[in-house]
Amino acid sequence: MLTGRDEDIDGRVLDAAHERGVQEALCFAARIEEIEVAEREELIAQWKCLSNGGRSSSPGCADAAMILRLKSENEGLRQFRHAVLHSKGWRLLQLARRLMGRAW
Secondary structure, three states, X not given: OOOHHHHHHHHHHHHHHHHHXXXXXXXXXXXXXXXXXXXXXXXXXXXXXXXXXXXXXXXXXXXXXXXXXXXXXXXXXHHHHHHHHOOHHHHHHHHHHHHHOOOO
């Protein structure tokens, strides 16, 4: 039989485990996002190279100015995505989808 003290200890252990799980998930999500950003930058540079027919003065088929521009565009898109996903309107829409079901 659990006493009040045992239940309190179990609650604290569960709370600590939950917090560790949340922190792990946030770290994992951040690593995934970093990988996705790097992959997007590489793909954009490759597409740009292919659209030029592979002609460029540098061996990597992308000059420094273009890479900086693409990185800034990518950062802007990342910030926009973050703003949308964390907006109240988006969360309200997701709540409505959960209440009504996915197919509406």
